[in-house]
Amino acid sequence: METVTAKSNQEAHYSFFQGVERNFDKAAQYTRFEPGILQQIKACNSVYSMKFPVRIGNQIEVIEAYRVQHSHHRLPCKGGIRYSMDVNQDEVMALASLMTYKCALVSVPFGGAKGGIKINPKNYSVGDLEKITRRYASELIKKNFIGPGIDVPAPDYGTGSREMSWIVDTYISMKPGEVDSLGCITGKPVSQGGVRGRTEATGLGIFYGVREMCRVKEDMDALGMTTGIEGKKVIVQGLGNVGYHAAKFFYDNGAIIVGLAEWEGGIYNEKGLDVYKVVEHRKNTGSILGYPGATEFKVSAETMEQPCDILIPAALENVINGSNAGRIKAKIIGEGANGPLTPEADEILAKKGIIVIPDMYLNAGGVTVSYFEWLKNLSHVRFGRMDKRFAENQYGSMLHTFEDMTGKRVTDAERKMLLHGPDEVDLVYSGLEDTMITSYHEIREAFLGLNKAVDMRTAAFTVAINKVGGAYEELGIFP
Numbered sequence: 001m002e003t004v005t006a007k008s009n010q011e012a013h014y015s016f017f018q019g020v021e022r023n024f025d026k027a028a029q030y031t032r033f034e035p036g037i038l039q040q041i042k043a044c045n046s047v048y049s050m051k052f053p054v055r056i057g058n059q060i061e062v063i064e065a066y067r068v069q070h071s072h073h074r075l076p077c078k079g080g081i082r083y084s085m086d087v088n089q090d091e092v093m094a095l096a097s098l099m100t101y102k103c104a105l106v107s108v109p110f111g112g113a114k115g116g117i118k119i120n121p122k123n124y125s126v127g128d129l130e131k132i133t134r135r136y137a138s139e140l141i142k143k144n145f146i147g148p149g150i151d152v153p154a155p156d157y158g159t160g161s162r163e164m165s166w167i168v169d170t171y172i173s174m175k176p177g178e179v180d181s182l183g184c185i186t187g188k189p190v191s192q193g194g195v196r197g198r199t200e201a202t203g204l205g206i207f208y209g210v211r212e213m214c215r216v217k218e219d220m221d222a223l224g225m226t227t228g229i230e231g232k233k234v235i236v237q238g239l240g241n242v243g244y245h246a247a248k249f250f251y252d253n254g255a256i257i258v259g260l261a262e263w264e265g266g267i268y269n270e271k272g273l274d275v276y277k278v279v280e281h282r283k284n285t286g287s288i289l290g291y292p293g294a295t296e297f298k299v300s301a302e303t304m305e306q307p308c309d310i311l312i313p314a315a316l317e318n319v320i321n322g323s324n325a326g327r328i329k330a331k332i333i334g335e336g337a338n339g340p341l342t343p344e345a346d347e348i349l350a351k352k353g354i355i356v357i358p359d360m361y362l363n364a365g366g367v368t369v370s371y372f373e374w375l376k377n378l379s380h381v382r383f384g385r386m387d388k389r390f391a392e393n394q395y396g397s398m399l400h401t402f403e404d405m406t407g408k409r410v411t412d413a414e415r416k417m418l419l420h421g422p423d424e425v426d427l428v429y430s431g432l433e434d435t436m437i438t439s440y441h442e443i444r445e446a447f448l449g450l451n452k453a454v455d456m457r458t459a460a461f462t463v464a465i466n467k468v469g470g471a472y473e474e475l476g477i478f479p
């Protein structure tokens with residue numbers, strides 16, 4: 001679960017949703033659609049705001065919650081559910097709209113949605129959280145706001161596979177006999193219809209996306225950087241599910257993690273931090289601070305202002321804004337969270353020549369693997385079940401033939417590697433890697449097509465708007 005708190009966007013004169021609309025408008029002028037279509041793409045199609053009572057101890061608490069379906073141009077709608085005291089209708093609308101563009105960008109055939117419950121999950125026992133979650137699920141069921149072909153939630157800030165398992169169980173008990181009911185939600189535990197690789201998917205997608213950018217020599221030259229991830233200095237803000245896995249994949253692949261930040265503070269060491277040891281330290285002491293040999297920042301956000309090549313904000317929205325963007329030293333910012341940069345920050349960073357890899361692309365790994373989980377639920381079969389053994393037999397006979405022809409034998413380790421047929425997790429990783437690479441180049445092409453006159457976010461928006469607008473035209477809604 002994510003744990004870094006957001007800095008409010010107080011300097012802005014517009015809300016989070018209006019910020020997304022501003023970014024949309026900036027890109028829309030480069031597309032061919034008439035104003036009516038653009039307005040329809042931008043608008044939130046259905047907003048469900050609810051209040052329900054839950055008995056907590058010997059008191060009744062009235063819980064405020066939301067589910068927003070931003071776009072019905074493809075069904076089901078898709079997007080996580082967050083538990084946070086910052087939840088409000090505007091935030092859920094903004095996040096739902098980002099889901100629409102995100103799904104379009106990575107060609108996941110869903111409309112965007114988001115849900116939220118305004119609670120601090122740390123203030124509740126597990127039993128109380130289960131009660132709140134199940135009640136929220138039944139509210140969604142009553143109003144037809146959840147279902148494998150309607151709207152399919154997933155984890156987000158403050159929720160995880162445990163909450164998803166309560167929701168799917170509530171769904172199955174209220175809708176008995178529905179053959180595809182497991183597909184009503186994703187991010188489930190593997191034992192309850194989840195898919196292997198979903199937990200780390202967002203963090204892994206961030207890694208694949210940044211790695212792809214760092215592979216393009218021309219772009220790296222322009223930034224005065226070498227190609228490849230190895231040796232790059234990285235700061236990750238947020239050590240929740242997304243940030244932790246991103247940091248881990250960068251670290252495992254040879255990047256130097258120079259800074260890590262959590263809500264209680266941050267640490268920095270230009271020689272590098274061992275991600276596993278930092279997490280262990282935080283588990284044992286309850287804080288990231290006090291880690292041996294590192295410079296400490298009691299104001300967590302200051303960690304992001306330290307020297308590095310790549311900065312990954314991976315917690316909540318608006319953490320880089322008009323007041324601190326000028327102090328950022330990274331050359332590349334990879335948006336792991338949804339909306340971590342305000343439009344003011346975008347302008348300041350663009351002037352400084354810092355490249356921002358936008359959220360709607362970079363953190364799309366989660367929803368991409370959710371799509372795979374949903375496909376698994378609808379097909380009622382684990383990926384790899386039909387073909388793993390067949391592939392291994394094929395590889396075995398090919399290897400035999402080559403060994404007979406050459407008279408040479410491979411080592412046992414090589415044999416094991418060559419004869420390995422795809423498991424579910426191999427296929428999920430492969431599908432995710434392919435998605436992140438293909439989509440990166442789609443955005444890059446759009447960026448080049450606009451003569452680099454805009455930033456990558458605007459380029460990504462144009463790709464997304466073209467796909468959603470194209471889908472509306474196919475539906476024939478706008479003759």
Ligand code: GLU
Pocket residue numbers: 078079080081152153154155156157186338363364366367368370
């Ligand atoms: N909450 C994640 C996101 O913001 C995942 C959504 C999903 O898997 O549906 O992209």
